Amino acid sequence: MTYKFQARLNSEWVLEKPSGEVFALGETLRLLSAVEASGNITGACRQCDMSYRHAWGLLRKAEKEFGMPLLETSRRQGSKLTEFAQHLLWANRRVDARLTPTLQSIASELQEELEGLYPESRPKLRLHASHGFAVEGLMQLANHEDMSPVELRYRTAVEGLAALNRGDCDLAGFQVPVGQFESPILEHYGPWLDDDRHCLIYLAQRDTGLFVQQGNPKNIHSLADLIKPDVRFVNRQVGSSTRLLVGLMLDHLGINPDHIKGYDSGEFTHMAIAAHVASGMADAGVGVETAAWRCGLSFIPLAKERYFFAVQRDSLENPLMQQLLALLVDPRYLDYVSELVGYDARDIGKVFSLKQAFGRTWKDQVRGSAARDMSARRNAARGAQNKFSMVSP
Numbered sequence: 001m002t003y004k005f006q007a008r009l010n011s012e013w014v015l016e017k018p019s020g021e022v023f024a025l026g027e028t029l030r031l032l033s034a035v036e037a038s039g040n041i042t043g044a045c046r047q048c049d050m051s052y053r054h055a056w057g058l059l060r061k062a063e064k065e066f067g068m069p070l071l072e073t074s075r076r077q078g079s080k081l082t083e084f085a086q087h088l089l090w091a092n093r094r095v096d097a098r099l100t101p102t103l104q105s106i107a108s109e110l111q112e113e114l115e116g117l118y119p120e121s122r123p124k125l126r127l128h129a130s131h132g133f134a135v136e137g138l139m140q141l142a143n144h145e146d147m148s149p150v151e152l153r154y155r156t157a158v159e160g161l162a163a164l165n166r167g168d169c170d171l172a173g174f175q176v177p178v179g180q181f182e183s184p185i186l187e188h189y190g191p192w193l194d195d196d197r198h199c200l201i202y203l204a205q206r207d208t209g210l211f212v213q214q215g216n217p218k219n220i221h222s223l224a225d226l227i228k229p230d231v232r233f234v235n236r237q238v239g240s241s242t243r244l245l246v247g248l249m250l251d252h253l254g255i256n257p258d259h260i261k262g263y264d265s266g267e268f269t270h271m272a273i274a275a276h277v278a279s280g281m282a283d284a285g286v287g288v289e290t291a292a293w294r295c296g297l298s299f300i301p302l303a304k305e306r307y308f309f310a311v312q313r314d315s316l317e318n319p320l321m322q323q324l325l326a327l328l329v330d331p332r333y334l335d336y337v338s339e340l341v342g343y344d345a346r347d348i349g350k351v352f353s354l355k356q357a358f359g360r361t362w363k364d365q366v367r368g369s370a371a372r373d374m375s376a377r378r379n380a381a382r383g384a385q386n387k388f389s390m391v392s393p
Contacts, residue, residue: 006143007111009103011095015065028062029092031055032070032085040078041071090279093295097272101131101154108151125320127309128153128160129173130240131269133290134204134307134343137336142327150324154268156239161192164310170321171201171309175241176358177208178304181248186358188244193310195354201309201325202350202357207289207342208242210300211277218283221300223249226260226284234273234282237266245303246286271295289342299342308357316351325349 013025027048034044045055063070070085081089115122129135131154142150155163160172176185212220218231223246226233236242243266250257257263262282267273270287274295277285292299315321327333328349337345 006149007107007114009107009110011099011103013092013095023061023065025062025092028058029089031058032081032089035071035079036081036086036089039080041073044079087279090275094272094275094279094281097269097275098267100271101268104152105154108153111149112151122149123320124149124151125171125324126151126153126169127171127173128155128163128169129171129309130154130156130160130175132173132206132307133270133288133340134206134337135173137340138203138327138333141330141333141336142324156237157189157241158192158239161189161310164198164312165192170315170318171311171324173203173307173309175206175305175307177245178205178306180252181245181303182358184248185241185244193354197313198310198354199313199316200352200354200357201311201328202347202352203307203309203328204337204340204348205304205306205344205346206340207299207301207303208245208286208305209289209292209302211274211285211287211292211295211297212283212300213277213280214296214298216298220284223302224253224255226263227255229261231261231284232282233260233262233265234267234276234285235263235265236273236286237268240266240268242286245305249302290340293341306357308352325351 013029015023015025017023027050031044031048031050034047035041038044038047041055042052045052048055059070066084066088068084069082070088071079072082073079127135127139127150129152135152139150139152153163153169155172157172157174160169161174163169164172174189176182176189210220210223212218218228219225220228220231225231235246247257250260265282267276267285270291271294273282273285273287274291274297276282277297278295286302289299289301311321334345334348337343337348
């Protein structure tokens, strides 16, 4: 017997009164989101598959609990959210964006534990990658197919590559910018990549840039504008490739990150960054264009990034890996990635060596890493020699 279910974990707000009575907000928040999208309560009811009477009952109860109106209605303009309801909805989106990677990783671990309770378990591929829209779509398709599941752990690029070297995962996702910052980023990944042992599966190219509010009220046009005293920035988490890229760009511009308000903040997803800016909690953030588009933000391009899965060369002939490669070029997945704003699906699923993917840049990076390793060993040897000389008679 094998399992035929997929573990899922979702976040939901509840209001708890001093008496212990609980009012769940999930259904109300979904209704408010539908009203925002459709512009009227009737369309929202159809979208949420609920009766008109039930919808108004939910809204009236929520308004009573909060002591604030949630909708403004008129015959000519339909229905729109009050300012309070808008902030409530964006707060929920920030929570979802923050918790999604954590909940999905925990669900994957739970899935593994439950699977172990069955006498027969399906083999699976283990993917470690940062949260992204192309990866998200691949997981959804892979785990709804009649194929072995893909187990996902959300990790930074370095964490994923280190896990690949330890044998703790089968694929490690990482992105590399095109152009002048390619070499220093590769240098950062260099200790965990070996052209003799590893090869790369190409996923997509994506546009990364600044998110700013519609109309750009703070007149932000480049990273140099982040030092303005009235600009609040929201950053990705420490260790993320996006944060590393921003740091390199600021260094190139001669900008001290300490002069940027909010630089020490850290969010785990592109959508969390976008939700912060859209809700007014920050004036600018950096992420992929898809997130900006979904949150109605303006986007200022900074770099194009190529996203890869690193794998062990000898794993390519594994039947599970062959299934995944076939899925990458499946028309359904190609259509999905092609529709992501800011993504380019050309060459998706192709397998490259490190030299083929990065050419001379990779060779220079390898030489640079080797030179630094040799220098470190020499310094260590000198230190040991000096220490010996100091204690010798």
